Amino acid sequence: MSTVVTTPLLAQGKPEQTEARPAYYIAEFEPAVAGAIRPYSERVESTIQPFGGRFIVRGGKLDALEGPSPKSVVVVIAFGSLERAQAWYHSPAYEKLKPIRHRAGTSRVYIVEGVTHP
Known part of the structure; x- marks a missing residue:
């Protein structure tokens, strides 16, 4: 005898939602030196x-x-x-830019997961 495992949505005859939820990188940046962020912003x-x-x-x-x-x-x-946002944040290309932002001012940075709409 085999066992079939279903999600509650599938058991109710509704398709399983597999669509990824969007994510948002949010940064609050307070400059310490005017113009010091320009090289970061350009790249x-x-x-x-x-x-x-x-x-x-x-x-x-x-x-x-x-x-x-x-x-x-x-x-x-x-x-x-969320995975794409995290992959970007930890990517070698972005890792090279972070020190510019850190020297240019103070940041609060976070990633939040969004919602999907039917």
């Missing part, structure tokens, strides 16, 4: 493209609605999955 986009990443926020106006307003530039990069 970073070429490191995200091989991982399917794209900027959706790159500075711009910020409207703080609750709590203290960030004293920094906010950057959001969208990726197709």
Whole structure:
């Protein structure tokens, strides 16, 4: 006798969701020296493209609605999955740029998983 294992969705006759959830790299960057981030900014986009990443926020106006307003530039990069975002962040090409960002100012950086919509 063989045993068949199904997910609850398959047991209910619904297809199993295999679509990856998007992920977002979010950085808050507070410059220490004016212009020191320029070499990083000029090169970073070429490191995200091989991982399917794209900027959706790159500075711009910020409207703080609750709590203290960030004293920094906010950057959001969208990726197709958490794994792709992590692979980019740890890639050799991006590893070379991190020291430039670290010397240029202070950062808060994190990756969050998004949601999919039917």
